[in-house]
Amino acid sequence: MAEKRTRSISGRLMMMNILVSGIALLLACAGFFTYDQITFRQSLVRTLSAQAQIIASNSVSAILFNDPQAATTTLSALKSFSNISSAGILRSDGKPLAQYSAAGQKPLVTLPQLPKGGGEAHWFGTKHLLLIRQIVSQGKSIGLVYLRADLHEINQRLKRYATITISVLLISLLAALLVSGAFRKSVAQPIVQLANTAQEVSREKDYSVRASTIADNEEVRVLVTSFNQMLQEIQQRDSELQQAHDKLEQRVSDRTRELVSANKELEAFSYSVSHDLRGPLDAINGFAYLMLKQYSANLDPQGRNLIEQIRSGGKRMTELIDDLLNLSRITSSVMHSAKVDLSTIARSIMEELCRTAPERKVQFTTSENEEAFGDPHLLQIVMENLLRNSWKYTSHHQEAHIEFGHTRAEGKTVFFVKDDGSGFDPRWADRLFHPFQRLHSSVEFPGNGIGLATVRRIIQRHGGEVWAQGEIEKGATFYFTLNLPDKNV
Amino acid sequence: MFLLFLSSLVASAQGPATESQVKAAYLYNFGKFVTWPAVRANSDSFGICVLGKNPFGNVLESTVAGESMGGKKIAVKKISNVQEAAASCSVLFISSSEERRLDAILAAAQHMNLLTVSDIHDFADRGGVIGLVSEGDRIRFEVNLNAAGRCHLTLSSELLKVAVRVIGTVPGS
Ligand SMILES: Nc1ncnc2c1ncn2[C@@H]1O[C@H](COP(=O)(O)OP(=O)(O)OP(=O)(O)O)[C@@H](O)[C@H]1O
Numbered sequence: 001m002a003e004k005r006t007r008s009i010s011g012r013l014m015m016m017n018i019l020v021s022g023i024a025l026l027l028a029c030a031g032f033f034t035y036d037q038i039t040f041r042q043s044l045v046r047t048l049s050a051q052a053q054i055i056a057s058n059s060v061s062a063i064l065f066n067d068p069q070a071a072t073t074t075l076s077a078l079k080s081f082s083n084i085s086s087a088g089i090l091r092s093d094g095k096p097l098a099q100y101s102a103a104g105q106k107p108l109v110t111l112p113q114l115p116k117g118g119g120e121a122h123w124f125g126t127k128h129l130l131l132i133r134q135i136v137s138q139g140k141s142i143g144l145v146y147l148r149a150d151l152h153e154i155n156q157r158l159k160r161y162a163t164i165t166i167s168v169l170l171i172s173l174l175a176a177l178l179v180s181g182a183f184r185k186s187v188a189q190p191i192v193q194l195a196n197t198a199q200e201v202s203r204e205k206d207y208s209v210r211a212s213t214i215a216d217n218e219e220v221r222v223l224v225t226s227f228n229q230m231l232q233e234i235q236q237r238d239s240e241l242q243q244a245h246d247k248l249e250q251r252v253s254d255r256t257r258e259l260v261s262a263n264k265e266l267e268a269f270s271y272s273v274s275h276d277l278r279g280p281l282d283a284i285n286g287f288a289y290l291m292l293k294q295y296s297a298n299l300d301p302q303g304r305n306l307i308e309q310i311r312s313g314g315k316r317m318t319e320l321i322d323d324l325l326n327l328s329r330i331t332s333s334v335m336h337s338a339k340v341d342l343s344t345i346a347r348s349i350m351e352e353l354c355r356t357a358p359e360r361k362v363q364f365t366t367s368e369n370e371e372a373f374g375d376p377h378l379l380q381i382v383m384e385n386l387l388r389n390s391w392k393y394t395s396h397h398q399e400a401h402i403e404f405g406h407t408r409a410e411g412k413t414v415f416f417v418k419d420d421g422s423g424f425d426p427r428w429a430d431r432l433f434h435p436f437q438r439l440h441s442s443v444e445f446p447g448n449g450i451g452l453a454t455v456r457r458i459i460q461r462h463g464g465e466v467w468a469q470g471e472i473e474k475g476a477t478f479y480f481t482l483n484l485p486d487k488n489v
Numbered sequence: 490m491f492l493l494f495l496s497s498l499v500a501s502a503q504g505p506a507t508e509s510q511v512k513a514a515y516l517y518n519f520g521k522f523v524t525w526p527a528v529r530a531n532s533d534s535f536g537i538c539v540l541g542k543n544p545f546g547n548v549l550e551s552t553v554a555g556e557s558m559g560g561k562k563i564a565v566k567k568i569s570n571v572q573e574a575a576a577s578c579s580v581l582f583i584s585s586s587e588e589r590r591l592d593a594i595l596a597a598a599q600h601m602n603l604l605t606v607s608d609i610h611d612f613a614d615r616g617g618v619i620g621l622v623s624e625g626d627r628i629r630f631e632v633n634l635n636a637a638g639r640c641h642l643t644l645s646s647e648l649l650k651v652a653v654r655v656i657g658t659v660p661g662s
Pocket residue numbers: 385389390391393419421422423424432437438439440446447448449450451452453470475476
């Protein structure tokens with residue numbers, strides 16, 4: 001069936017040729033045959049009628065004077081007509097006066113009745129034509145003559161026609177084959193070649209091939225030419241695209257190299273800065289401490305206060321430097337990936353937080369067996385930062401809920417930490433992840449603003465994303481995805 | 490198609506016809522194959538006359554009743570003298586009762602262009618135009634063409650075809 005539907009154009013053309021010529025021929029033959037049959041039958045009836053007429057007029061005296069011999073003589077003239085199989089002259093009382101039958105034929109026993117008022121009638125049978133005619137004398141019917149002609153000739157003719165039709169059909173079939181062969185060359189062949197070329201192009205992805213334009217058919221030539229033009233265009237665009245792509249690749253790799261070295265330099269720089277800053281800072285802190293210990297008696301309260309200020313500022317600076325160092329360490333440390341149970345981590349962090357402030361009413365829920373694949377130590381840091389934030393930013397509320405779990409979006413697992421604390425202005429949701437960017441004052445909530453920056457670094461190293469949703473006084477939700485290839489699954 | 494046996498095609502035959510019935514029919518039918526000279530053709534009826542003792546009874550009348558010949562009504566007449574035939578007869582049947590006067594009758598008939606028919610023995614040989622003869626149980630007839638020629642009658646070849654015997658030849662052939 002499928003084969004039938006996808007038959008080639010040349011095959012279809014051939015089928016069409018054969019079908020059209022075959023149908024035309026059959027119709028023509030049928031028409032001609034019908035016409036011939038009709039005229040042949042008509043002429044047969046005419047001849048038979050003429051013969052009947054002659055016999056009728058020649059047998060009047062034989063009937064009137066009851067002379068079977070004369071009637072028989074009249075009928076015997078029919079011998080020269082081979083197609084007449086039997087004939088007879090009947091008296092008006094229906095008794096046969098004379099009968100004639102050709103060799104091997106029997107005279108008729110029964111006759112159909114003449115229609116009323118009809119002087120003559122004929123009937124076509126499968127093998128015979130029967131004609132009956134009244135014999136009239138002085139306007140009165142005195143008897144009947146019947147003639148029965150063999151239709152052998154008609155059947156012979158039919159056979160001859162069938163033979164001619166079939167042989168002409170075969171010849172025209174052959175002619176159609178030849179013609180469609182020529183057609184195939186001029187129409188189908190170029191199209192077939194075009195199809196082959198198109199197939200080759202799509203298989204090899206080689207746009208440099210061209211279809212042959214030799215076709216003596218205008219439409220096909222236009223088709224082939226425009227196909228070739230199309231190929232040319234595609235080829236050109238393809239090479240342009242390739243060039244652009246190559247250039248882009250080159251540029252990206254250049255940039256990446258630059259960026260990597262710049263990043264390395266920056267990291268090395270910030271590390272060394274933080275590290276080198278610690279020496280002088282330790283000196284400031286140490287001497288301020290010594291001053292307060294040994295010389296506090298010599299100072300008035302105002303002086304003591306100033307030294308306290310120096311000390312707390314120094315302490316704060318130490319913290320900041322430590323955070324910076326931590327951050328750059330996280331960025332550059334080597335990762336060891338493993339399966340990590342985030343639920344367990346979250347639960348242990350929350351237990352510890354609760355121990356530090358047992359008076360707070362915080363309800364914590366976590367879904368079980370939240371498994372992830374990543375560096376266990378770094379993921380611990382992520383969970384700690386997010387949960388600590390939630391713990392911190394719900395502290396102004398009497399009661400609080402903190403939840404850890406996951407949803408799915410676009411086929412990926414998205415983990416989240418959700419609370420109903422102070423929330424934040426959603427306009428600045430992106431800023432939270434920059435170092436030292438805080439949306440709350442340190443009077444309100446203490447902190448350095450380095451936690452979420454750390455979280456983002458870690459998540460990025462895991463090929464994931466992190467983002468925040470929140471509204472002032474309506475809590476905040478932090479989402480993150482992890483995208484390390486999980487070798488265990 | 491409605492078929493019926495040949496023998497019952499027309500159910501008019503009421504037993505075999507009698508001899509006089511056949512002869513009566515012949516008398517009438519002969520007229521169909523004979524052409525009379527113009528003088529006779531002018532009369533307004535076609536007369537069949539029986540001369541002498543009538544052997545038909547009224548069979549002849551019933552046979553020709555309602556029939557016509559060439560558009561003319563057929564009239565049957567019984568006459569006792571051949572001269573009576575002059576006016577209105579075309580066919581003259583000479584009864585066997587007139588055998589003794591035959592030659593005279595035939596001579597008279599000749600001038601009147603009568604088609605003479607008789608069942609007198611050897612009628613045709615003796616100068617009559619058509620002589621009826623019995624052949625077994627069939628009635629047939631002999632024709633004397635010379636006699637017909639003398640009476641200026643033309644007999645159709647159709648008629649000659651069914652005659653048992655034709656005496657003489659067609660004039661001019
Ligand atoms: N759960 C939260 N609810 C509301 N605001 C939050 C929440 N988590 C973080 N924030 C906002 O994001 C800012 C940055 O958070 P981040 O954790 O980086 O700093 P921090 O918590 O202030 O200090 P630390 O460095 O000690 O973590 C916070 O100052 C706070 O304004």
